Amino acid sequence: IPLGRMGTGFDIGMAAVFLSCDASGGFITGDTLVVDGAEWLYKPPMVPREMVADLSRSVEKKSRDMRPSGNANAGGNNMRSKL
Numbered sequence: 001i002p003l004g005r006m007g008t009g010f011d012i013g014m015a016a017v018f019l020s021c022d023a024s025g026g027f028i029t030g031d032t033l034v035v036d037g038a039e040w041l042y043k044p045p046m047v048p049r050e051m052v053a054d055l056s057r058s059v060e061k062k063s064r065d066m067r068p069s070g071n072a073n074a075g076g077n078n079m080r081s082k083l
Helices: 009-020 049-066
Strands: none
């Protein structure tokens, strides 16, 4: 909860009062007034860096294990040899 509390009926009521009074300028039409306590600003936490590093290491290890034994560049697989 971004604002640290749940919304109340008073919060919704004040949004309705704002839209109905002259202070709103009378120029707000056809829009959506979001009264959610900034919930739309909330961004869930990213994946922890350690988890990404562990996953990356495991994928890298599986990739290396699939490589044929011997010289990794045997058979002309090295891109530099083709340049």
